[in-house]
Amino acid sequence: MQASDPADDVSTEPRRPRGRPRKGADERDDGNRRQELIRAAARLFRQQGFAATSTRDIAAAVGMRSGSPFYHFDNKEALLAAVMEEGMRSALARQAEVLQRPGLEQEPAVTRFRALVRSHLDVLLGPDSDFIPVMLYEWRSLNAQQREAVVDLKNRYEAVWTTLMAELHASGQLRGDPSLTRLLMFGALNWSAQWFDPKRRATLDDLTEAALQLFLKESA
Amino acid sequence: MQASDPADDVSTEPRRPRGRPRKGADERDDGNRRQELIRAAARLFRQQGFAATSTRDIAAAVGMRSGSPFYHFDNKEALLAAVMEEGMRSALARQAEVLQRPGLEQEPAVTRFRALVRSHLDVLLGPDSDFIPVMLYEWRSLNAQQREAVVDLKNRYEAVWTTLMAELHASGQLRGDPSLTRLLMFGALNWSAQWFDPKRRATLDDLTEAALQLFLKESA
DNA sequence: CCTACCGATCGGTAGG
DNA sequence: CCTACCGATCGGTAGG
Numbered sequence: 001m002q003a004s005d006p007a008d009d010v011s012t013e014p015r016r017p018r019g020r021p022r023k024g025a026d027e028r029d030d031g032n033r034r035q036e037l038i039r040a041a042a043r044l045f046r047q048q049g050f051a052a053t054s055t056r057d058i059a060a061a062v063g064m065r066s067g068s069p070f071y072h073f074d075n076k077e078a079l080l081a082a083v084m085e086e087g088m089r090s091a092l093a094r095q096a097e098v099l100q101r102p103g104l105e106q107e108p109a110v111t112r113f114r115a116l117v118r119s120h121l122d123v124l125l126g127p128d129s130d131f132i133p134v135m136l137y138e139w140r141s142l143n144a145q146q147r148e149a150v151v152d153l154k155n156r157y158e159a160v161w162t163t164l165m166a167e168l169h170a171s172g173q174l175r176g177d178p179s180l181t182r183l184l185m186f187g188a189l190n191w192s193a194q195w196f197d198p199k200r201r202a203t204l205d206d207l208t209e210a211a212l213q214l215f216l217k218e219s220a
Numbered sequence: 221m222q223a224s225d226p227a228d229d230v231s232t233e234p235r236r237p238r239g240r241p242r243k244g245a246d247e248r249d250d251g252n253r254r255q256e257l258i259r260a261a262a263r264l265f266r267q268q269g270f271a272a273t274s275t276r277d278i279a280a281a282v283g284m285r286s287g288s289p290f291y292h293f294d295n296k297e298a299l300l301a302a303v304m305e306e307g308m309r310s311a312l313a314r315q316a317e318v319l320q321r322p323g324l325e326q327e328p329a330v331t332r333f334r335a336l337v338r339s340h341l342d343v344l345l346g347p348d349s350d351f352i353p354v355m356l357y358e359w360r361s362l363n364a365q366q367r368e369a370v371v372d373l374k375n376r377y378e379a380v381w382t383t384l385m386a387e388l389h390a391s392g393q394l395r396g397d398p399s400l401t402r403l404l405m406f407g408a409l410n411w412s413a414q415w416f417d418p419k420r421r422a423t424l425d426d427l428t429e430a431a432l433q434l435f436l437k438e439s440a
Numbered sequence: 441c442c443t444a445c446c447g448a449t450c451g452g453t454a455g456g
Numbered sequence: 457c458c459t460a461c462c463g464a465t466c467g468g469t470a471g472g
Contacts, residue, residue: 033457049360051271054450068457070452137357140269180422180430183415184408191407202400210400214434253441274466288441290468 034072036062042083042130050080050138080138081146087131088153091123095160109167110216116164118208120189125196125204133193158182173217185215254292256282262303262350270300270358300358301366307351308373311343315380329387330436336384338428340409345416345424353413378402393437405435 040061044053055076056066073079098104098119104112124132135154139147165182168174174181188211196207260281264273275296276286293299318324318339324332344352355374359367385402388394394401409431416427 047360049269049271051269052361055452056450065458066450067452067459067461071457076451140267141272176430176433180426181434183412184430184434187411187414188404188408191411192403194407195403206400210396210404213396214401214404275468276466285442286466287443287445287468291441296467 033062033064037064037069037072037079038082038086039128041079042087042128042134045080045083045134045138046130050076050134050141055079077142077146080134081142081150083131084135084139084142084150085153087123087135088150088157090128091120091132092153092157094119094123095157099160109164109171110173110212113164113168113216114208114212116161117189117211118204121192121204121207124190124193125198129193136190136193168216175215175217181215185211188214253282253284257284257289257292257299258302258306259348261299262307262348262354265300265303265354265358266350270296270354270361275299297362297366300354301362301370303351304355304359304362304370305373307343307355308370308377310348311340311352312373312377314339314343315377319380329384329391330393330432333384333388333436334428334432336381337409337431338424341412341424341427344410344413345418349413356410356413388436395435395437401435405431408434 037058041053041058044057044061047053048057055069058079059066059069069079073082095116098115099112101115104115123129135150139150142150161182162178165174165178169178192207196202257278261273261278264277264281267273268277275289278299279286279289289299293302315336318335319332321335324335343349355370359370362370381402382398385394385398389398412427416422
């Protein structure tokens with residue numbers, strides 16, 4: 001009862017030339033196709049969820065045939081892990097970049113906290129913001145080993161927050177217990193991925209200030 | 221290529237008596253089986269996600285054969301909708317019950333707010349707490365009509381919060397803009413379903429107080 | 441509610 | 457990376 005796979009039916013599409021395309025001097029696609037797959041997967045996993053997205057959907061989104069993603073990834077879960085790791089790496093990179101802004105070290109802790117909140121919201125709600133929501137909501141689909149790799153990155157990301165919030169707590173600027181406050185804060189911020197609409201009134205700056213107002217005693 | 225369905229293979233299991241069981245006087249199962257399906261679905265949808273849970277899984281969880289859930293529900297999505305509506309109805313019931321507690325009307329708004337937060341956390345983290353997380357995370361699997369029904373219940377639930385928070389805002393007891401604060405608050409509270417562990421230090425009371433401390437200016 | 445299925449789809453693979 | 461598949465599983469149904 002083998003129906004011909006519609007995704008395998010090219011009859012109506014123009015034929016691409018066969019074989020591995022010659023790489024022009026500027027064309028080096030080292031990993032570009034892989035990267036395209038990751039981006040398409042992030043978008044679809046976010047829109048439809050991991051389990052509801054077929055590898056055929058992802059292949060079609062980048063113009064591949066149904067079996068081809070498996071040339072780049074061992075299995076569907078490995079593609080999910082790649083999405084999450086990419087998301088966490090870019091979040092970590094953004095975090096480090098923001099904290100290394102010249103002169104910021106001398107600024108008060110509140111200023112550094114604001115920068116951290118803002119960069120978190122940028123990664124979560126700005127352009128290419130599919131990766132982190134996928135990470136937040138699909139980790140139960142990873143096996144233990146993949147999960148460990150993602151958790152490791154997440155721990156590094158959160159450790160920066162923990163340190164800064166301990167400093168704020170020590171100087172009496174944080175509202176409430178640091179550990180509980182951190183968890184409630186991540187909830188408040190991460191949930192915005194569910195409702196934030198850049199076309200509406202509130203901006204990322206508004207959100208940042210609203211969050212600071214809740215979690216800090218003085219908004220400097 | 222029709223493999224025999226393992227869920228249909230009873231050869232190793234003891235045979236239940238055939239036919240519709242006679243109902244004893246006390247046995248009236250009007251809708252009990254349906255209710256069992258909803259509860260099992262809630263648990264599995266929460267653990268594995270909607271798309272990753274098969275209707276066979278759910279049937280097996282209540283001792284049915286693979287086709288039998290469709291005697292109670294038109295399709296898998298209708299079962300999901302039933303889970304969500306049940307979750308919202310019990311949340312609304314709990315909310316109304318709490319607010320009708322004798323004498324509470326005369327209490328200050330802060331006290332009513334505390335009661336609301338606590339009942340929200342009860343529904344979210346207490347016994348039978350699978351329904352609301354399913355509602356929060358799986359609504360994209362509903363069709364427009366089903367979604368409307370759930371959104372309607374959700375709006376009624378949130379309207380109670382909106383009213384009370386407007387009152388708190390008017391008397392200067394709320395921190396920040398009511399609309400943004402409400403969204404951030406739901407995020408902070410709802411996210412706790414991801415990390416709260418009753419076996420650890422923090423209790424539901426701790427959580428309630430921590431939340432009040434963030435969102436209200438004076439913790440009464 | 442069970443029996444006995446079906447058509448479709450899915451993840452994945454061998455070989456080029 | 458495509459071709460041409462496979463085995464398994466899935467939602468759902470007719471008939472009792």
